[in-house]
Amino acid sequence: ADAGVQIYQVALAQNLLNTVPLVGIAQGPILSSYYRDAVTDEIVAGAVVLYAPDDQQGFPCGYGADGKLFTEDDPIVTLPSGFTVANIADGAITFDRSEVARVATFEAPSGANPDFSDQGIVESFNTLIDFLRQRYVFNNFAGVNDVDWDALHDTYLPRVEKAEADEDLGEYGLAMVDLAHEIADAHVYVYLDPLAGDPKALQTILAGIAGGKGGIGADVVELDDGRIIVTSVKPNSPAEAAGFTFGAQIVAVDGQAVADALAQPVNFNLKFPGTAESTRVLAVQYLVKRPPGTDLEIAYQLPDSSEVMTTTLTAVANISSRPQTAAMPMEYKLMDGIGYVTWKGFERTGIATHIFADFIKVMGAQQIPGIIIDIRGNGGGSALMEFAVLSYLYSEENPLSLGIADSYRYNALTEEFVREPKTTVLSAPPATQPYLGDVVVLVDQHCVSACEFMSYWLQASGRATIVGQYSTEGGGGNTNAVTMPGGFMFNYTAGTDIDLKTDLPTFQAVGVVPDVRVPVNEETERRKLEGGDPVLDAGIEYLRRLAFERLGHEPAPFANGAVTTTVPAGWQSNADGAAYRSPDNPITLSITAWTDSDETDPDAIMVAVDPNVEKAGELVTNSGAWTIYGSDANDIYNIYGVNVIDGQPYIITTTTTDERLVTLMAEFILAPALRDFSVNE
Known part of the structure; x- marks a missing residue:
């Protein structure tokens, strides 16, 4: 039989699954040798590699009258046997038979980072707002991160004009930080680090974010019953000197009842919460934050006392402790017959995925009936690693179909958003055994982006039970960044996925909601203070209950x-x-x-x-x-x-x-x- 012409895409991809040839998700390119139109599925530009088994094979040398490739009206040329590079551009196809051919990888126009850094401050601001009017994905979903771009522009234009008059990029950056806060999207944030080399901008920024740099040396939490209590007191802090202890209830701050104080706008500095819940959690924490040297009046009740006392404390610089950094990007162990694995970000993807594969192999070999995936505090990262990890939890007979949601992305050619079915199906790589036991996933309000998508796929497919005290951060989309004057970045949500059941973005602005909600009460908070982990305990309890039920x-x-x-x-x-x-x-x-x-x-x-x-x-x-x-x-x-x-x-x-x-x-x-x-x- 005539095998015909074989057509190959040249792709830059990451071999996360360590297979030759690339299989499954590893075939998904980071960069490709061609760009296709998401609406028509036509190759717009780029190159493909052809292989003809003999000199009797034909291939189009251009588009026919219908403007489409591989249809009956295409002009055809005969290919010589062997390999040929076909270059596609401007509706024409040319061929390269060089012994060593050069093939460039192609970045889709919609994936390019907009760059307004060569514009003035006011000009770049106007350009950014016009750009976001068109390209911020949630403009197209009523009730999801609704933004009045005209009102937002008019509100911040005076600050931007002042920044330009003062020739202060720091003022400009801080104005953009506050603007991003108003959008209340975890993926809309500002990265100011590139301005650190500008002394004037740096001084302005440090003064502007000082509010989150100091406090009274105590952590506070809102309990499920509505009380706001002190959960920990740092040694030698103003809070300790005032006699604050675990369970002390905060009643008022600077003469305002806490309910009224929490109703006021809060400057979260460089934190960008994405749900009402995570915003509330952060606002409670900021009740006792002030710039160092600032006085703060607090009315409080000590545990087992009905007397409301008032004291004035002077904020001190936050006592920072260097976080312990794990030697490996992912760690696992056995805990009382249950598998446990954790990692803080979808990064160092190659080694992390191999560690997870080893974890799954060990769990299978020891016939461990249940595992806990702890992704609390996971800041997201590589979607490819997310898919690689997910694949080990599904069999070929019962795979994970990402088709439970549609893709919604911007098409730069048609200048409109396009909704497409997701066709990716995930299962364990060849020659590996999937883990098919019970799965619990631990989340919190700091689980964002790829961390949330992993939780979402596992929950929506019924593969895992989500356990936590809080929902995830609510960053339900893919992002892009705009380069602004001075090199600082304004990040925005460029695309999303649409849940087929709700016809809404998957978990945007609401987060992935735990199936098992762990209480936030004095008991659980005290257990944390004493070194316990009530969320992990709840995950273990859930797996044990499943075992007992069976x-x-x-x-x-x-x-x-x-x-x-x-x-x-x-x-x-x-x-x-x-x-x-x-x-x-x-x-x-x-x-x-x-x-x-x-x-x-x-x-x-x-x-x-x-x-x-x-x-x-x-x-x-x-x-x-x-x-x-x-x-x-x-x-x-x-x-x-x-x-x-x-x-x-x-x-x-x-x-x-x-x-x-x-x-x-x-x-x-x-x-x-x-x-x-x-x-x-």
Whole structure:
């Protein structure tokens, strides 16, 4: 059969999956040898490499009257056998048969970074606003980051004109920071670092962002019940000197009730929250932030006190601690039979993806039933790495189809936004085994961009459960940056994905909402202060609950066959059949007939059995009413059920040394044993 002409694209791509040839997502180019029109799918310009198996093959040398390639009216030339480079430009195709041919990679016009750096301050501002009127993607979605560009222009033009009159790029940059805050999009932000080489601009900027550089040396959090409390106090800080402790409630700031203070606009400096929730969290933190040397009056209540006290504190410079930097971009470990992996950004993509592949291999080899992916604080980055990581969590039989959302991008040729179906399908790379166990993803309000998209795909496809105290940051799009005078950058959202169910941008301005919302209360905040991690604990608890819910129960005899109840399948009995133990030994279930006395009162019996017991409730079953008791002594946790049947007291005991299993043990081990208990004739 005639194989015909083979057509190759030349692409600059990253071989994240370490395969030869490139497969799956690794075939997606960073740069390509041609550019196609997203509307017509036609090649607009660039080059392709052709291979003809003989000298009898034809290929178009131009576009026909219909302006399309590969249609019947194309003019055709005969190719020589072997390789040929076809260069496409201005509707014509030329051929290069050089022994060594040069093929350039092609940047799509819509991907280019606009550069207004050669314009004056006011001119560049006007140009930027006109540009964003056309190119800010959420202009096309009512109710999503609505922007009145005329009003925004008129509001900031006086500041921009003053910056030009003062010849101060720092003033200009700060005006753009405030403008970006008004858009309230996590992907709309200003990068001022390039102005650091301008002494005047730098001085202006440092003065302008001083409000976030100082405070009273205390962290504050808004609880679910609406109270704002101190959660930590730094040593030798104004807050410590004033006697603030954990749980102190902030009532008013500078004479304003906290509710009124929070209703005022807040200068977040160089932080750009993207949801109402993350904005609120940040606003609460800024209640006690002031420029160093500034006085701040705070009305507060100490824990267990109804007295409102007022003190004036002088803000000091923030005490910065150098964050610990992991040696590797991704780290994993086993925790109590659960896999755990974490990373802070989708960067150093090659090594990070290989670490994740190793993590998946280890989890599969050890048959780990559940894993936790901790991407709290993950600032996003490479979408290619995001897809590579995702692929290991899906099988070829049940892949992840990104077609649950459409792509919405700007077409520079037609000067309009184009909605396209997403056709990418992800599954584990060839010769690897996907991880198909349970998956929990931990998120917070600092999970943004690629971090959020990964969470979204896993949640929307039903592959993972999202756990967190807060939703993600709400940056639901791809971005581009405009270069402004002095080299500072104004970043904007250039495109997005549209959820097919809602017909709205996936999670823009709302974030990925946790399936399991961990409370923000005094208990969880104190656990953090003491070095605990309530969000991680909730993820572990969720995976354990799934495992307990899947336990299959089967009848088992106790007390030499005198009684029967159900135990989880696979549990082993001891030598005398009085107790059953789980395979990994954290839980024991036993049944005894009380014969130490003639006592039939459950309370009296339990005091004799375990002096530390406390009554916890009652469960009525077909065999009668069971009284439930619990005890905790020497890190041994017992839950008992006592019932008197035909004058004979029976005690069912469940025991564990793991406090985290107590609730699950009661619900999934003891309760079924009580319900299914029967005395054999």
